[in-house]
Amino acid sequence: MQTDIDPRSLIGRKAFDSRGDKIGTVDEVYLDDATGEPEWAALRTGIFSRDAFVPLEPSRLDETGLRVPFARDLIRGAPDFGVGRHLSPQQELQLYRHYGLDTPLPDEAPAPPDRDFGRVAGAGD
Numbered sequence: 001m002q003t004d005i006d007p008r009s010l011i012g013r014k015a016f017d018s019r020g021d022k023i024g025t026v027d028e029v030y031l032d033d034a035t036g037e038p039e040w041a042a043l044r045t046g047i048f049s050r051d052a053f054v055p056l057e058p059s060r061l062d063e064t065g066l067r068v069p070f071a072r073d074l075i076r077g078a079p080d081f082g083v084g085r086h087l088s089p090q091q092e093l094q095l096y097r098h099y100g101l102d103t104p105l106p107d108e109a110p111a112p113p114d115r116d117f118g119r120v121a122g123a124g125d
Contacts, residue, residue: 005061007031007038014065015043015054017072026066027051028083040095041066042083045076052078053087053095070099 007029017023024043028051032039041059042051052075059068068075079094081087087095096103 005038010038010041010061010066013061015041016065016067017075018069019072020067021072022065023068023072023075024052029056030087040087040092043068043075050080051083052076053081054078055095055099055101074099 010026010029013026014022015024015026024045026041027044028042029038030040030042030053031037038056040053041056042053044050045052054066054068054070054075056066059066061067078098079091081091093103
């Protein structure tokens with residue numbers, strides 16, 4: 001997808017599947033933590049007010065809306081992580097696998113083995 005698009009301009013846009021059928025409306029856009037580029041869109045599908053995550057690459061934006069090159073059933077079957085919170089690396093990996101996409105290579109070297117991810121020091125430390 002074009003990377004120079006303001007992610008806020010995607011909110012509220014219609015989304016269409018690989019056949020051109022409307023599948024929902026862009027509800028939220030998720031940015032890549034490392035690059036700040038738009039990476040995922042949560043589509044409000046209208047089915048039980050569920051949001052389905054779709055990759056913005058290889059999707060494209062045109063004058064009618066977001067064109068997602070996947071079948072409706074695949075999109076509706078995407079893992080549901082809820083919206084409004086950060087996607088974890090594990091959740092992103094599940095989404096990449098669901099859509100049969102290659103996972104992006106990390107831009108950074110692996111963290112040192114003694115690094116404690118997600119842990120907050122507390123009493124008893």
